[in-house]
Structure formats: structure tokens, C-alpha cells
Amino acid sequence: MAMLKPGVLSVGAKHYDRRLFDELIPLPEGTTYNAYLVRGSRATALIDTVDPEKESVLFDCLTRAGVESLDYVVCNHAEQDHSGAIPAVLKRFPAAKLVVNPKCAEFVREHLLVPAERMHIVQDRATLDLGGKTMEFIFAPWVHWPETMLTYLREDAILFPCDLFGAHLAQSETFVVDDRLLLDSAKRYYAEIMMPFRAQIRQHLATLSGYRLEMIAPSHGPVHRRPSLIIDAYTDWVSDRVANEVVLPYVSMHGSTKRLVEVFTDELAVRGVEVRPFNLTVSDIGELAMALVDAATVVIATPTVLTGPHPLAVSATYLVNALRPKTRFVGVINSFGWGGRTVEVLNGMLTALKAEILTPVTVRGYPKEADYAAVRALADGIATKHTEMV
Numbered sequence: 510m511a512m513l514k515p516g517v518l519s520v521g522a523k524h525y526d527r528r529l530f531d532e533l534i535p536l537p538e539g540t541t542y543n544a545y546l547v548r549g550s551r552a553t554a555l556i557d558t559v560d561p562e563k564e565s566v567l568f569d570c571l572t573r574a575g576v577e578s579l580d581y582v583v584c585n586h587a588e589q590d591h592s593g594a595i596p597a598v599l600k601r602f603p604a605a606k607l608v609v610n611p612k613c614a615e616f617v618r619e620h621l622l623v624p625a626e627r628m629h630i631v632q633d634r635a636t637l638d639l640g641g642k643t644m645e646f647i648f649a650p651w652v653h654w655p656e657t658m659l660t661y662l663r664e665d666a667i668l669f670p671c672d673l674f675g676a677h678l679a680q681s682e683t684f685v686v687d688d689r690l691l692l693d694s695a696k697r698y699y700a701e702i703m704m705p706f707r708a709q710i711r712q713h714l715a716t717l718s719g720y721r722l723e724m725i726a727p728s729h730g731p732v733h734r735r736p737s738l739i740i741d742a743y744t745d746w747v748s749d750r751v752a753n754e755v756v757l758p759y760v761s762m763h764g765s766t767k768r769l770v771e772v773f774t775d776e777l778a779v780r781g782v783e784v785r786p787f788n789l790t791v792s793d794i795g796e797l798a799m800a801l802v803d804a805a806t807v808v809i810a811t812p813t814v815l816t817g818p819h820p821l822a823v824s825a826t827y828l829v830n831a832l833r834p835k836t837r838f839v840g841v842i843n844s845f846g847w848g849g850r851t852v853e854v855l856n857g858m859l860t861a862l863k864a865e866i867l868t869p870v871t872v873r874g875y876p877k878e879a880d881y882a883a884v885r886a887l888a889d890g891i892a893t894k895h896t897e898m899v
């Protein structure tokens with residue numbers, strides 16, 4: 510528990526040893542479920558709750574803060590890591606109303622079985638005056654669900670954006686203490702959760718530019734006393750700027766694809782193109798996602814298995830397509846034994862990207878001189894396109 514400003518407390522939970530989110534996303538630094546208590550002269554509100562697994566931590570904090578009653582519980586986002594404790598909170602505080610927008614009302618009814626009579630439904634830019642503490646609700650759909658909203662505390666100029674600007678980073682300090690660590694963690698979070706919604710985030714950043722922000726208090730990770738750190742990072746990540754980089758997810762069964770990857774990596778490097786190879790048998794998909802944030806090009810390298818790509822390459826390609834990075838060029842390097850449809854299958858999986866498809870390199874068996882020439886041609890083409898792009 511920590512004070513952000515007089516009358517504003519952080520009352521959420523840290524989950525240092527959680528290592529997987531949504532049974533999908535690695536959490537090397539754990540995570541937090543931040544909830545915030547706002548006390549006005551007339552009423553008290555809780556902004557977001559915690560994952561049900563950490564419900565007791567939230568209740569301990571509220572007890573230590575001397576909270577005997579709550580007037581409002583704000584649900585910025587209905588995903589259960591923030592909303593899962595809402596039923597227990599509403600039960601403990603029977604006078605409390607759940608502040609939701611109309612879309613979120615649907616979600617909490619369906620997912621958490623909250624009855625309509627407990628809800629206080631707000632529209633975009635509506636306000637609630639707690640007595641010297643005015644909460645304004647700013648609808649921000651698709652960061653990363655359709656119902657998401659941000660809560661702005663006017664008098665204190667604090668933004669509570671729930672997932673937006675968050676980081677899966679558990680640390681004992683409430684506030685950001687290490688800019689580099691924060692930005693790495695926040696970039697991973699952006700890549701995994703927010704990147705598909707780049708266009709919507711741009712709009713939300715434009716909206717927020719009209720607000721004075723002294724503090725950003727997300728519901729994952731540390732609180733920002735210097736909001737420009739994360740706002741500037743997001744402005745860059747959602748921009749159209751791409752870096753002179755190739756992301757190279759690969760898998761190799763008997764060494765042919767690996768040899769092609771080694772040669773391709775060297776050929777790109779000598780042409781001044783940074784390359785990030787990811788051996789898919791051992792890679793953290795969060796690191797792969799992070800690399801996709803800025804890279805101009807993605808090349809997937811895989812052998813053919815049972816007429817198609819190796820399943821690890823299928824999984825990585827599905828992820829690339831789902832995350833919708835700003836990649837401009839995509840390519841395939843394929844080693845096969847006797848045939849198959851690997852290139853067609855992979856290219857057919859990348860339909861969500863607005864990227865130019867490069868001429869693939871397809872190699873039968875172990876690579877030979879003509880195959881190395883094809884790899885060099887692919888590296889040449891990428892280096893030229895990257896130069897033209899800058």
C-alpha cells in the first residue's frame with residue numbers, strides 16, 4: 510500500500526512469482542494487479558480490483574486503510590485480472606455501485622454475473638464528484654478489449670488507464686525507479702497485448718494530449734511520476750517508423766535450415782542490416798513479440814514437415830499475423846526433402862499484415878552454391894528496400 514497523492518492510495522497486489530499469463534504470455538518479471546482508492550469529502554471509490562487469486566491482499570489493504578464503506582467501484586476493464594474480485598468487493602460493500610460503461614456492463618453481467626441494480630452506467634466523458642475529487646471517464650475502446658475506458662482524476666491530474674501504458678513488472682517500489690527496466694518491460698507488454706491496436710492507441714494518445722497529466726497509474730507495473738517517459742515510448746511504438754532490422758524466427762530439424770539461417774544472418778550483417786534470429790525451440794515468445802515492434806522485415810525459416818511448415822513455424826507465423834506489427838516486408842526460407850506447400854501455407858497465414866511478400870528461398874536438401882546465391886539475393890533485396898525506406 511502506498512500514497513500517490515493525499516486521498517489517493519495504491520491498494521493492489523503484487524504477484525512476483527507468476528510466470529505465465531492467459532496460459533500464453535511469459536512473465537519473466539512477474540506482474541501486479543494495481544487497484545487505487547480515492548477518497549473525497551463525500552464519497553470513496555475503488556478504481557479496479559485484482560485477480561481473484563490475490564483478493565485477500567486487496568481486502569487487507571482496504572482494512573489497513575480503514576475503509577468501512579465504499580460508494581463506487583470503477584471497472585475500467587472487464588478482464589478478470591482486474592475485475593475478478595469485483596463480486597467479492599460488491600458483497601463486502603453492499604452500498605457500492607459498480608461504475609461501468611454500457612459495453613462493460615454487458616461484460617460484467619456475462620463474465621461476473623453482476624446484477625444490473627448494482628451498476629452505475631456512465632457515458633464517455635461523464636464525471637463523478639466524490640467531493641474535491643472528480644473522476645472523469647474517458648472511453649478508450651480496444652486497448653485491448655472493446656469496453657476499455659480510462660479514469661482521469663481531475664484535481665490531481667492522475668490518469669488511471671488500466672492495461673494501457675502497463676508493464677508486467679513486479680517490484681517492491683510503487684513508482685518507476687529504473688527507466689530502462691520499465692521501458693523494456695512496457696515494450697514487451699505493448700508488443701504482446703497492445704500492438705494489434707496501434708491505430709486506436711494513436712487516437713487515444715491524441716485525446717490524452719488535451720489532458721494535463723502529472724501521474725499515470727496503470728493497473729500493471731509501477732506508477733509513472735514522469736508520464737512523458739511512457740507517453741513518448743508509446744508515441745514511437747505506434748508510429749509508422751520502422752527500423753533497419755530483420756526478425757528471423759526459425760526452426761531446423763537436420764541442419765539445412767540452420768545453415769541457411771547462419772549464412773543469411775551473416776549476409777545481412779555485412780550489408781549493415783541488424784538481424785534478430787529466434788530459434789523457436791528455445792525462444793521466449795515475448796522477446797520475439799518485442800522484436801516485431803520496430804523491425805522493417807520478418808523472414809520465417811523452416812523445414813517442410815508432412816508437406817507443410819514445421820508446427821513451431823506455424824505457431825510463430827500465427828503470432829506474427831495476430832500481433833499485426835508494422836512490418837513492411839515478409840519472406841520465407843524453406844528447406845524441403847521432396848516437395849510440399851510450405852511457402853504457400855506461410856504466406857497464406859500473413860494476411861493481416863500490410864507487407865510486401867519477398868521472393869522466397871526454397872532449398873532441396875542441404876544448401877549448395879546456387880542456394881547460397883539465392884540467400885545473398887534475398888539479403889541484397891532487403892538491404893536495398895531498407896535503404897530506400899529511410
Ligand code: FEO
Nearest residue numbers: 586588590591672
Ligand atoms: Fe490486465 Fe486485459 O487485463
